[in-house]
Amino acid sequence: MTAVVLATACALVYGTADFFGGLATRRSRLLAVVVLSQFSGLALVAAVLPALPGSPSVDALLWGVAAGMSGTAGLLLFYRALASGTMSVVAPTTATTSAAVPVLFGLVSGERPTFTALAGVVLALAAVLLVSRGPKGAATATATAPLLSALAAGAGFGGFFVLVAQAPHDAGLWPLAGARTVSITLVVALALVTRRTLRPGPRALPIIAFAGVLDMSANVLYLLAAQRGLLSLVAVLVSLYPATTILLARFVLRERLRGLQVGGVVMALAAVALIATG
Numbered sequence: 001m002t003a004v005v006l007a008t009a010c011a012l013v014y015g016t017a018d019f020f021g022g023l024a025t026r027r028s029r030l031l032a033v034v035v036l037s038q039f040s041g042l043a044l045v046a047a048v049l050p051a052l053p054g055s056p057s058v059d060a061l062l063w064g065v066a067a068g069m070s071g072t073a074g075l076l077l078f079y080r081a082l083a084s085g086t087m088s089v090v091a092p093t094t095a096t097t098s099a100a101v102p103v104l105f106g107l108v109s110g111e112r113p114t115f116t117a118l119a120g121v122v123l124a125l126a127a128v129l130l131v132s133r134g135p136k137g138a139a140t141a142t143a144t145a146p147l148l149s150a151l152a153a154g155a156g157f158g159g160f161f162v163l164v165a166q167a168p169h170d171a172g173l174w175p176l177a178g179a180r181t182v183s184i185t186l187v188v189a190l191a192l193v194t195r196r197t198l199r200p201g202p203r204a205l206p207i208i209a210f211a212g213v214l215d216m217s218a219n220v221l222y223l224l225a226a227q228r229g230l231l232s233l234v235a236v237l238v239s240l241y242p243a244t245t246i247l248l249a250r251f252v253l254r255e256r257l258r259g260l261q262v263g264g265v266v267m268a269l270a271a272v273a274l275i276a277t278g
Contacts, residue, residue, distance in 0.1 A: 003229025004276040007237035010221035015244025017214035019252075022082035022245075024208045028201035030079050031191045034072075035184065035198050036205065037212030042180045044216045045173055054172015064178025067163035072183040074098070074156025077149045085146030086255070092131045092242040093147060097154020099125065099239030102161040106232030113233055120274030123267055124236045130264030131242050161235050164219075165226040176219050233275055240268045 024033045074094075081090040103121065113121065160179070167175035191198055200208055218241075225234045243265045249255040 003225045003234055004237065004272065006221050006225035006228065007234045008240075008272055010218050010225060010238050011241040012244050013214055013218040013221060014238065015241035016248065017211050017218055018078075018082070018241065019245050019248040020207055020211040020214065021079055024200075024204055024211055025079050025083035027204040028208065029197060030076065030083060031187060031194075031196045032198045032200050033079060033204075033208050033211075034075055035187050035191065036200060036208045037215065038180060038184045038187065040209040040212030041216030041219075042177070042184060044213050045177050045180060045220075048220075049173050049177060052172050054170060054174055056174040057168060057171060060167045060171035060174045061178040063163055063167040064175035065182045067160045067167075067175065068179030068182035069186065070156050070159035070163060071179060072156075072186050074153045074160060075183070076153075076187070077156060078153035081146040081149040081153060085150070090146060090150045092128055092246070093150040094154040094157065095239045095242045096125070096128045097151050098157035098161065099128065099154075099236050101155060101158025102165070102235035103232045105162050106230060106235070109231075111230045111232045113230055116277055117230075117233055117275050120271045120276075121233065121236045123274060124240060124271035127264045127267035127271055128239055128242065130260045130267060131246060158235075161222070161226075161238070162231070164223060165231050167223075169227045173220060173223065176216070176223060179219075180216070237272060237275060240271070243268050 021033065021037065024037070078090070078094055081094070164175050164179060188198075190196075222234070222238055225238075246255070246261060247265070
Protein backbone atom coordinates (compact mmCIF):
# COMPACT_ATOMS: atom_id res chain seq x y z
CA MET A 1 0.00 0.00 0.00
CA THR A 2 2.87 2.39 0.81
CA ALA A 3 4.31 1.94 -2.70
CA VAL A 4 0.89 2.64 -4.25
CA VAL A 5 0.48 5.86 -2.25
CA LEU A 6 3.99 7.04 -3.12
CA ALA A 7 3.59 6.20 -6.81
CA THR A 8 0.20 7.93 -7.01
CA ALA A 9 1.60 11.03 -5.33
CA CYS A 10 4.52 10.86 -7.74
CA ALA A 11 2.12 10.90 -10.70
CA LEU A 12 0.37 13.99 -9.33
CA VAL A 13 3.64 15.85 -8.82
CA TYR A 14 5.11 14.76 -12.18
CA GLY A 15 2.01 15.96 -13.99
CA THR A 16 2.18 19.34 -12.30
CA ALA A 17 5.91 19.65 -13.00
CA ASP A 18 5.38 18.89 -16.68
CA PHE A 19 2.62 21.48 -16.91
CA PHE A 20 4.85 24.22 -15.53
CA GLY A 21 7.78 22.97 -17.61
CA GLY A 22 5.61 23.29 -20.71
CA LEU A 23 4.64 26.83 -19.74
CA ALA A 24 8.30 27.73 -19.19
CA THR A 25 9.35 26.50 -22.65
CA ARG A 26 6.85 28.90 -24.17
CA ARG A 27 8.62 31.81 -22.46
CA SER A 28 12.28 30.76 -22.61
CA ARG A 29 14.64 28.75 -24.77
CA LEU A 30 14.58 25.00 -24.24
CA LEU A 31 18.11 24.58 -22.87
CA ALA A 32 17.67 27.47 -20.47
CA VAL A 33 14.54 25.83 -19.04
CA VAL A 34 16.22 22.44 -18.71
CA VAL A 35 19.46 23.67 -17.11
CA LEU A 36 17.87 26.09 -14.66
CA SER A 37 15.15 23.64 -13.64
CA GLN A 38 17.79 20.96 -13.14
CA PHE A 39 19.81 23.28 -10.91
CA SER A 40 16.79 23.96 -8.72
CA GLY A 41 16.18 20.22 -8.44
CA LEU A 42 19.81 19.59 -7.49
CA ALA A 43 19.56 22.27 -4.82
CA LEU A 44 16.57 20.44 -3.35
CA VAL A 45 18.46 17.14 -3.24
CA ALA A 46 21.48 18.80 -1.65
CA ALA A 47 19.25 20.30 1.03
CA VAL A 48 17.50 17.05 2.03
CA LEU A 49 20.36 14.59 1.40
CA PRO A 50 21.94 14.96 4.88
CA ALA A 51 18.59 14.47 6.60
CA LEU A 52 17.80 11.12 4.98
CA PRO A 53 19.52 7.77 5.58
CA GLY A 54 21.78 6.45 2.87
CA SER A 55 25.42 6.40 1.88
CA PRO A 56 27.13 6.90 -1.48
CA SER A 57 28.67 3.94 -3.27
CA VAL A 58 30.15 3.30 -6.69
CA ASP A 59 27.13 1.21 -7.72
CA ALA A 60 24.64 3.83 -6.57
CA LEU A 61 26.42 6.63 -8.40
CA LEU A 62 26.94 4.60 -11.59
CA TRP A 63 23.27 3.65 -11.76
CA GLY A 64 22.45 7.28 -11.14
CA VAL A 65 24.75 8.44 -13.94
CA ALA A 66 23.19 5.98 -16.39
CA ALA A 67 19.70 7.02 -15.33
CA GLY A 68 20.66 10.68 -15.64
CA MET A 69 21.85 10.22 -19.22
CA SER A 70 18.64 8.47 -20.20
CA GLY A 71 16.44 10.95 -18.36
CA THR A 72 18.24 13.96 -19.81
CA ALA A 73 17.65 12.76 -23.35
CA GLY A 74 14.00 12.19 -22.49
CA LEU A 75 13.62 15.61 -20.86
CA LEU A 76 15.13 17.51 -23.79
CA LEU A 77 12.90 15.70 -26.27
CA PHE A 78 9.83 16.08 -24.07
CA TYR A 79 10.20 19.82 -23.51
CA ARG A 80 10.80 20.30 -27.23
CA ALA A 81 7.62 18.38 -27.98
CA LEU A 82 5.67 20.40 -25.41
CA ALA A 83 6.91 23.66 -26.86
CA SER A 84 5.88 22.83 -30.45
CA GLY A 85 2.96 20.42 -30.01
CA THR A 86 -0.36 20.20 -28.18
CA MET A 87 0.25 19.62 -24.47
CA SER A 88 -2.77 17.36 -24.01
CA VAL A 89 -1.48 15.06 -26.80
CA VAL A 90 2.28 15.13 -26.21
CA ALA A 91 2.17 14.34 -22.47
CA PRO A 92 0.04 11.15 -22.71
CA THR A 93 2.01 9.89 -25.73
CA THR A 94 5.19 10.19 -23.72
CA ALA A 95 3.57 8.57 -20.70
CA THR A 96 2.37 5.53 -22.63
CA THR A 97 5.86 4.86 -23.94
CA SER A 98 7.55 5.53 -20.62
CA ALA A 99 5.20 3.05 -18.90
CA ALA A 100 5.76 0.26 -21.40
CA VAL A 101 9.54 0.09 -20.88
CA PRO A 102 9.64 -0.53 -17.08
CA VAL A 103 6.48 -2.67 -17.08
CA LEU A 104 7.95 -5.02 -19.68
CA PHE A 105 11.30 -5.00 -17.88
CA GLY A 106 9.66 -5.90 -14.59
CA LEU A 107 7.65 -8.77 -16.07
CA VAL A 108 10.62 -10.14 -18.01
CA SER A 109 12.85 -9.94 -14.92
CA GLY A 110 10.45 -12.16 -12.98
CA GLU A 111 7.92 -9.90 -11.26
CA ARG A 112 4.51 -11.56 -10.89
CA PRO A 113 1.77 -9.16 -9.76
CA THR A 114 -1.57 -10.56 -8.61
CA PHE A 115 -4.43 -10.93 -11.07
CA THR A 116 -6.21 -7.90 -9.59
CA ALA A 117 -3.08 -5.79 -9.85
CA LEU A 118 -2.53 -6.90 -13.46
CA ALA A 119 -6.11 -5.93 -14.24
CA GLY A 120 -5.28 -2.52 -12.80
CA VAL A 121 -2.21 -2.31 -15.05
CA VAL A 122 -4.31 -3.04 -18.14
CA LEU A 123 -6.91 -0.51 -17.04
CA ALA A 124 -4.21 2.10 -16.38
CA LEU A 125 -2.68 1.66 -19.83
CA ALA A 126 -6.15 1.96 -21.38
CA ALA A 127 -6.71 5.10 -19.32
CA VAL A 128 -3.52 6.66 -20.66
CA LEU A 129 -4.62 5.86 -24.21
CA LEU A 130 -8.01 7.49 -23.63
CA VAL A 131 -6.45 10.52 -22.02
CA SER A 132 -4.19 10.84 -25.06
CA ARG A 133 -7.20 11.43 -27.29
CA GLY A 134 -6.94 15.17 -27.62
CA PRO A 135 -9.61 17.54 -28.84
CA LYS A 136 -10.84 17.22 -32.41
CA GLY A 137 -8.15 18.37 -34.76
CA ALA A 138 -5.38 17.87 -32.20
CA ALA A 139 -3.92 14.94 -34.08
CA THR A 140 -3.50 17.04 -37.24
CA ALA A 141 -2.48 20.14 -35.30
CA THR A 142 0.35 18.19 -33.69
CA ALA A 143 2.96 17.68 -36.39
CA THR A 144 4.91 14.47 -36.89
CA ALA A 145 8.13 15.86 -35.39
CA PRO A 146 6.65 16.66 -31.94
CA LEU A 147 4.92 13.28 -31.87
CA LEU A 148 8.16 11.43 -32.66
CA SER A 149 9.94 13.51 -30.02
CA ALA A 150 7.26 12.52 -27.51
CA LEU A 151 7.75 8.81 -28.29
CA ALA A 152 11.53 9.08 -27.98
CA ALA A 153 11.14 11.05 -24.76
CA GLY A 154 8.99 8.25 -23.35
CA ALA A 155 11.74 5.73 -24.09
CA GLY A 156 14.24 7.95 -22.29
CA PHE A 157 12.00 8.35 -19.24
CA GLY A 158 11.28 4.62 -19.20
CA GLY A 159 15.02 3.94 -19.19
CA PHE A 160 15.40 6.36 -16.27
CA PHE A 161 12.73 4.49 -14.29
CA VAL A 162 14.42 1.14 -14.88
CA LEU A 163 17.97 2.29 -14.24
CA VAL A 164 17.39 4.30 -11.07
CA ALA A 165 15.42 1.39 -9.59
CA GLN A 166 18.51 -0.81 -9.91
CA ALA A 167 20.49 1.24 -7.39
CA PRO A 168 21.07 -0.32 -3.95
CA HIS A 169 18.20 0.35 -1.56
CA ASP A 170 20.56 1.61 1.13
CA ALA A 171 21.89 4.37 -1.12
CA GLY A 172 19.24 6.90 -0.11
CA LEU A 173 18.97 9.78 -2.58
CA TRP A 174 22.55 9.50 -3.83
CA PRO A 175 21.47 7.91 -7.17
CA LEU A 176 19.29 10.97 -7.82
CA ALA A 177 22.17 13.29 -6.93
CA GLY A 178 24.36 11.45 -9.42
CA ALA A 179 21.64 11.50 -12.07
CA ARG A 180 21.01 15.22 -11.68
CA THR A 181 24.72 16.10 -11.68
CA VAL A 182 25.37 14.29 -14.95
CA SER A 183 22.23 15.71 -16.54
CA ILE A 184 23.30 19.29 -15.74
CA THR A 185 26.78 18.58 -17.09
CA LEU A 186 25.42 17.18 -20.35
CA VAL A 187 22.98 20.01 -20.97
CA VAL A 188 25.48 22.75 -20.13
CA ALA A 189 28.00 21.11 -22.48
CA LEU A 190 25.34 20.97 -25.19
CA ALA A 191 24.57 24.65 -24.67
CA LEU A 192 28.25 25.57 -24.97
CA VAL A 193 28.76 23.50 -28.11
CA THR A 194 25.66 24.89 -29.81
CA ARG A 195 26.27 28.41 -28.43
CA ARG A 196 22.76 28.59 -26.98
CA THR A 197 21.94 31.09 -24.29
CA LEU A 198 20.93 29.90 -20.83
CA ARG A 199 19.31 33.21 -19.94
CA PRO A 200 15.63 32.73 -19.04
CA GLY A 201 12.88 34.77 -20.67
CA PRO A 202 11.16 37.66 -18.93
CA ARG A 203 9.46 36.61 -15.69
CA ALA A 204 10.14 32.94 -16.49
CA LEU A 205 12.69 32.11 -13.79
CA PRO A 206 10.19 31.48 -10.94
CA ILE A 207 8.19 29.09 -13.15
CA ILE A 208 11.36 27.29 -14.25
CA ALA A 209 12.61 26.91 -10.66
CA PHE A 210 9.22 25.69 -9.49
CA ALA A 211 9.09 23.10 -12.29
CA GLY A 212 12.55 21.85 -11.32
CA VAL A 213 11.67 21.49 -7.64
CA LEU A 214 8.49 19.61 -8.51
CA ASP A 215 10.33 17.33 -10.92
CA MET A 216 12.93 16.40 -8.32
CA SER A 217 10.24 15.90 -5.68
CA ALA A 218 8.54 13.47 -8.03
CA ASN A 219 11.86 11.67 -8.59
CA VAL A 220 12.25 11.24 -4.85
CA LEU A 221 8.72 9.84 -4.55
CA TYR A 222 9.40 7.44 -7.42
CA LEU A 223 12.66 6.18 -5.92
CA LEU A 224 10.95 5.53 -2.59
CA ALA A 225 8.04 3.78 -4.32
CA ALA A 226 10.33 1.61 -6.45
CA GLN A 227 12.20 0.51 -3.31
CA ARG A 228 8.94 -0.65 -1.72
CA GLY A 229 6.95 -2.17 -4.58
CA LEU A 230 7.08 -4.02 -7.89
CA LEU A 231 8.56 -1.97 -10.71
CA SER A 232 5.84 -3.13 -13.13
CA LEU A 233 3.14 -1.72 -10.82
CA VAL A 234 4.91 1.41 -9.60
CA ALA A 235 5.82 2.48 -13.14
CA VAL A 236 2.32 2.14 -14.51
CA LEU A 237 0.90 4.20 -11.64
CA VAL A 238 3.48 6.90 -12.26
CA SER A 239 2.54 6.85 -15.96
CA LEU A 240 -0.88 8.24 -15.05
CA TYR A 241 0.66 11.69 -14.54
CA PRO A 242 -0.84 13.10 -17.80
CA ALA A 243 -4.23 13.18 -16.07
CA THR A 244 -2.87 15.97 -13.89
CA THR A 245 -1.24 17.72 -16.85
CA ILE A 246 -4.38 17.75 -19.00
CA LEU A 247 -6.60 18.90 -16.14
CA LEU A 248 -4.26 21.81 -15.49
CA ALA A 249 -4.14 22.53 -19.22
CA ARG A 250 -7.94 22.50 -19.27
CA PHE A 251 -8.50 24.90 -16.39
CA VAL A 252 -5.45 27.15 -16.80
CA LEU A 253 -4.89 27.21 -20.58
CA ARG A 254 -8.51 26.49 -21.51
CA GLU A 255 -7.53 23.54 -23.72
CA ARG A 256 -10.68 21.64 -24.59
CA LEU A 257 -11.11 18.03 -23.45
CA ARG A 258 -13.18 15.31 -25.07
CA GLY A 259 -15.48 12.96 -23.21
CA LEU A 260 -13.01 10.13 -23.77
CA GLN A 261 -10.34 12.06 -21.90
CA VAL A 262 -12.65 12.57 -18.93
CA GLY A 263 -13.42 8.86 -19.05
CA GLY A 264 -9.70 8.16 -19.06
CA VAL A 265 -9.26 10.12 -15.83
CA VAL A 266 -12.06 8.09 -14.22
CA MET A 267 -10.45 4.85 -15.43
CA ALA A 268 -7.12 6.00 -14.00
CA LEU A 269 -8.71 6.36 -10.56
CA ALA A 270 -10.21 2.86 -10.91
CA ALA A 271 -6.82 1.49 -11.92
CA VAL A 272 -5.18 2.94 -8.80
CA ALA A 273 -7.88 1.29 -6.67
CA LEU A 274 -7.35 -2.12 -8.33
CA ILE A 275 -3.58 -1.99 -7.95
CA ALA A 276 -3.92 -0.85 -4.34
CA THR A 277 -6.23 -3.75 -3.44
CA GLY A 278 -4.13 -6.23 -5.40
